Amino acid sequence: QPLEEPVELQVPSTESGGTPEPNQFDELVTRLPNMMNRKFVNEFAVEFCLHMNTKLNRQKLAKILFNVDKNRMDLIPFYARLIKTLHPCVSELPIMISDMLMRDFRFQIRKKDQIYIHTKIKNARFIAELTKFDLCAKA
DSSP states (O other): OOOOOOOOOOOOBBBSSSSSSSHHHHHHHHGGOOOSHHHHHHHHHHHHHHIIIOOOHHHHHHHHHHHHHOOOOGGGGHHHHHHHTTTTTTTHHHHHHHOOOOOOHHHHHHHSSSTHHHHHHHHHHHHHHHTTTTTTOOO
């Protein structure tokens, strides 16, 4: 009797060094603006932790989450939930984002003009959401 050939498992294509292709990360990030419930947040977190968790991708994700559009402030609670969900696997992500937010918040407060009021509101809401999830210092 002939032996059956082993079935090959399909592993996501990676470059040398085991890092995922850049277009996979970009494709994953394009789903961020559609993140409107916990299910999507959890799916994104699992996909990121399993396939995209590299230092460069963590830095890119921090910048993308920090630069949420001023017209899409409804995403801030879901981004904070995503950061909280990723915290056990990516412990430096909340630190990076809270540092960026606090630096930008202090810079905006020093400016007394009302030109960038949306940025000030966005930073205050994001800091409040991170504080709610115990990811940002309360003082």
